[in-house]
Amino acid sequence: MSCQETTAMMVAYLDQELSPPDRKRVTAHLVGCEACRRELAALSTLQGRVRRSLQQQAAQAVPAPEAWVRLQDALASAHRPVRHVGTAGVLQSIVLSIRTLFLGGSLMRRFALVSLLTLALLGGVVIAVPPVRAQMQEMIDAWFHFQLPGGRSGVGIGFGGARHAFRPYLPAWLPEGLDLGLTGGTTAPGAEYVEFEFHPMPPRKGDDRFIRLIEGKGEAVPGLPEGRAVTVKGQRAVFTSELSERHEIQVDPPTPVGAQLLSWYVGEIKMELVSNLSEEEMIAVAESLVPMEEGKGE
């Protein structure tokens, strides 16, 4: 056994975590190698220092007496009832232009402005001119109610002249401070996608958290990638850090390093959640997805 192999096993040797044959091999090498014995002694001393340092630090670490009261307040605010959708709520809400393709580098502000202008223009024309109103009803092929954590609510509208391929899902839970920032959709032969992006709203310097949720249906939608298996609501899901171009976030700044992709199926819809949140948070968001409520008629 070489010194290099021995050195690689020294930490596990000291931690009593080697298999009996490996332990025997390392011990045999140490008997005849003074340099490795010195190295082992140095590592052993370091482990002792690390243990003592951690114990000293932890001895001083005591939570504040008001921690439970603070948690109760946080739990109470997390359980506040969701605001019901009213006319004002709808008017103040974000309008989702499903099937509207947003290409490259769109900024949230630009998106919001375009959405609001579109809504105002369409609303004015539809209400004022009955023939246009009838025509618009044909063009608007689907609309959905949605509610977001924190009481945000609104409607989503699908344009295009055909029924939407599926009812999109939105999270009922998001980490504190994140909110819907952008939405879009793409249609390709055999595949239809709806995309949502969540960012800190209002944007905060230094807070680069994001979630990109892509929902796809159709025979051309690729299956689950290779990766580490987990479960989302009892369904098989896969974590991977291999991202493709379509997983890149659309809102500046660019996708931060360390983002992961969580993929799974909800019925026939393939869900892809790209985020730099912790895995626990990503799974919590994934498990909270609920379908948007489909509207009927006007």
Added chain:
Amino acid sequence: MDVIERSQAGDERAFAELFEQYKNLVFKTAYLMLDEPQEAEDALQEVFLRVHRSLSSYQPAKGAFTTWLHRITVNHCINRTRKRGLQFLPIAQVHPGDMPSQPSPEGRLDNGDAVAWAMRGLSGKLRAVVVLRYYWDMSYGEIAETLGIPLGTVKSRLNAALRALRAELEPLASVRLCDREVVK
């Protein structure tokens, strides 16, 4: 029914007991991972909010409650340290004069706290295995289960962590000697 089962059933008094019983586990891990008491306080809140929200998904048959709780805590802390990005520079790249708000490495040495200082240079993932192994005395198997990583990864991360600590601590000692010679 134990306190976990009662909490899962929605008993808020039981959840208060659960918090009391496990707050130190979460706080100490967060403190060792994040260094700052205020950050550890925030982590304590966020972890228990998460626990409250997802307690129903905890299944005793799949592992101990403490393993589940450690996993949530450590993942939260890794995420926090990742977001802090370059805040933790390796000591070798830090000139004491550039950091007026921090005690100098020499001061840390005199306080016997050089290891704590050196640990700031570790990534969240490396730090997690060090805390779980050398503070909580977890076996490699338990660490692997807690972090959801293979046993071999636990070994390689511990190796990398100790090598990095050693690399930071030994030059530090020599810098200290050199500095004293200059003062003379």
